[in-house]
Amino acid sequence: MPKGSVTGSVTEAVKDVTLTRRAWLRSAGWSALAVSPLARTVAAWAQSYPSRPVTWVIPFAPGGATDQLSTGLCERLTARLGQPFALQHRPGAGGNVATRSVIEAAPDGYTILATSTANVIGASFDPSLPFDVTKDLTPVAGMARTPLLLLVNNDLPVRNLSEFVGYAKANPDKLSVTTAGPGTVQHLSAELFRSKAGIKWNIVHYRGSTPALVDVASGHVHAAFDNIPSALEMVKAGKLRAIAVTTQTRSDTLPDLPQITDILPGFDTSGFYGVAVPRGTPRPIVELLNREINAALSDPAIRERYAALGAIPLTGNVSEYDALFAAEIARWRKIVALLDVHKTD
Template sequence: MISKRAFLHSAAHAGTALLGAGLTGLARAQTTYPSHLVRWVVPYAAGGATDVLSRLICRHLSERLGQSFVVENKPGAGSNIGTQAVINAAPDGHTLLLTSTANAINASFDPALPFDFARDIVPVAGLARIPLVLVVNNDLPVHSVAEFIAYAKANPGKMSIASSGVGTSLHLSAELFKAMAGVQFVHVPYRGSAPGLTDVMSGQIQGMFDNVTSSFELVRAGRLRALGVTTHERSDTLPDVPPISDSLPGYETSSFYGVGAPRDTPREIVDLLNREINAALADTAIKQRLGELGAIPIAGNALEFAAMLATETERWRKVVEMSGQRKE
């Protein structure tokens, strides 16, 4: 038994503690995010679809959340330099990463990675998926994927295929095609897709797998011939170009982009960013611009994007194994 005075003192003390905890929780809930400038790290050089896509979303987030979201380009090492910079940043939502196919590929392509992407980056939201397209020089005597395969078999090792670099989705899409079609060609890596496309147009290189975003205007202008897209569905940007899988059943690749944050970023911040990014993707003007780029929006919550990342990582692991390609 305790005295009435002791009981009242104990109850008062407990009430004060609960009130304090409640006020602390309320203060935490009322803390605004973002509280200062947000760095949106793009692990590629400035220019191209990654910048256009990032700036579209950053402009929307800046307007909606009252702080500047600024694109910061950190290229190098197949996106690993920019990814590492975000992993090392404070997990407070003020440093974000433009995630991409490269992250899914590098998990198996680069055995010496100094980080575990699946563990060290929190998936926030998907942004867009972009089909690739097989383009060839206009003088190459082929007008379909089937003719391209027949020509490659008749001329083993005599054709060259460009890519934007070793281990990229463009390179591995070509390697997967080579393995599935049973053909041989020489891989010629470039620093980016633009110089590769230039050499395809000039005839120094016979073909290239490239993102629809950076090649569709050249196809429309008649400077390149498109043979097939890498997705099972046709691209709205190149509606007359059939899927490669029509001639090579089971073949499918694409590039994708999303947003990630450092591990231990609070769930409340992740969910807020996810809602706002999905709102941006639903915006009429942004949807129209993505369509002009040949990009297909990826909507959904953070858990759905996490599941997609896991699926893509496994898909590209199989491509890496089938192609026999790996970073030395």
């Protein structure tokens, strides 16, 4: 089974019913009327997709992992399908601002969400969310998994993981750790580390990885958990010190870094990135996007780009990715319950 395949990853773990295009597409009649003249009309319309620019919504600030993983795919989709796939950054509320905007968009394939781990965490982390990603979004295709790094400011007097834990225990409540926002994989990684290590520190939320890492590098905060694509350039430039990876195996990109699980058994977190559209988007469009994204992820240039970012491509058909998305939600639900951490905390 190919490394990073969806199948291999699964085991880890209308108000208005008038026949406007938007209302009808959201209705359950799409499946029931698959052989009707109206369904054939919509199918023909779907076959002409895309006939205008497509908006690819990024839930975080430019420069983060979601942004970097999406750029090459959008370039490829633009070239293959003949219409611009344009990135739109909508940071805020740990990705929920962007997610809600896509859910409320017309289910016609012209508004796409680049999903992240925050979407599968949010299903259990924030019970007050005005939407349900399992009901309001249709998973389309995977993008990648990415290990996270434990990063520290260069002036912090620690050189390895053991020294970091020792320093944190000796200085309770004095260390500050950044995240890309509440309910993100960075946040839950910090909470899990705090719990397993038995330490006390302050968690500071930002609106994305880029501003968070800039503040770690400048010394405003002491440490961060963040995805390799977001942090790699600053690590290579010597602006941040990486001392461990969050996955149970080492990263091919930074092979000298030990795993956190070496001293905190069972620790295992990673970024999970994919693509979704509003529920009710015609199946032919979903299938087309899935095929084109998988083709892009098989392109040697994009695979090389992902490898340089420490990202492992996720490929598979729509059903396989839908199963993986559900499995990720279940996995993070267990972690949220274990940590007993929610947005209201």
